[in-house]
Amino acid sequence: LAKRGLNVVLISRTLEKLQAMAAEIEETTGSRVKIIQADFTRDDIYDYIKEKLTGLEIGILVNNVGMLPNLLPTYFLHAPDEVQSLIHCNITSVVKMTQLVLKHMESRRKGLILNISSGTALFPWPLYTMYSASKAFVRVFSKALQAEYKAKGIVIQVLTPFAISTPMTKYLNANVITKTADEFVKESLSYVLIGDETCGCLAHEIVASFLNLVPSWATCSSMFQKALLTRYAEYLKQNSSLG
Numbered sequence: 001l002a003k004r005g006l007n008v009v010l011i012s013r014t015l016e017k018l019q020a021m022a023a024e025i026e027e028t029t030g031s032r033v034k035i036i037q038a039d040f041t042r043d044d045i046y047d048y049i050k051e052k053l054t055g056l057e058i059g060i061l062v063n064n065v066g067m068l069p070n071l072l073p074t075y076f077l078h079a080p081d082e083v084q085s086l087i088h089c090n091i092t093s094v095v096k097m098t099q100l101v102l103k104h105m106e107s108r109r110k111g112l113i114l115n116i117s118s119g120t121a122l123f124p125w126p127l128y129t130m131y132s133a134s135k136a137f138v139r140v141f142s143k144a145l146q147a148e149y150k151a152k153g154i155v156i157q158v159l160t161p162f163a164i165s166t167p168m169t170k171y172l173n174a175n176v177i178t179k180t181a182d183e184f185v186k187e188s189l190s191y192v193l194i195g196d197e198t199c200g201c202l203a204h205e206i207v208a209s210f211l212n213l214v215p216s217w218a219t220c221s222s223m224f225q226k227a228l229l230t231r232y233a234e235y236l237k238q239n240s241s242l243g
Helices: 015-029 046-053 082-108 128-153 181-191 202-212 222-238
Strands: 008-010 033-037 060-063 111-116 154-159
Touching: 008 015, 008 046, 015 033, 015 154, 046 082, 060 082, 082 111, 082 154, 111 128, 128 154
Parallel strands: 008 033, 060 111, 111 154
Antiparallel strands: none
């Protein structure tokens, strides 16, 4: 977005990373960057963020913050006990940040909100139960919100990508299916006006189309779970920093 001439506000938890990213963006694009340090695993940060955003005209909101406590498939009771943090980070953040900017977009009758969900939101995904469910919330929330505000000139799109190589996914090796963050962002911005929902890239649309042909009883079966726990877990270990 900065390369396309927009000034940017970055909101994240680690000040050092924010400062480094802001310096890189300003140096390479010439756009101005404002940083706001906030921990989205908490729910008491939004008055502070609202204060820091005062006076700014936010034309595009990207709700990209998220956490995946267990990259390896794990039964719910064996997963890290970060339930409340995950809800705040993956769900509350989307709702509260949307509240902060949508009212101003409505008054101007223009604006774009991009909410990053996940391919795991397209159907129940056992062994990633909390993550899948939280991203399903983002998907349904976004599509319903677009129905409410489309006539007011606001575009709200939810993205449901599959594998992307990021710190959250332990830098999975990129391939035809697993995209780098740069690859995904560049391609997904081409689909902003395509509709209220997109996987963000052609490869992931093909994966989603294939998975839609699989009946729900199969994806919730013990055989599918066994495959996740063995073959998929081994793939993750061999192709990420977990290995």
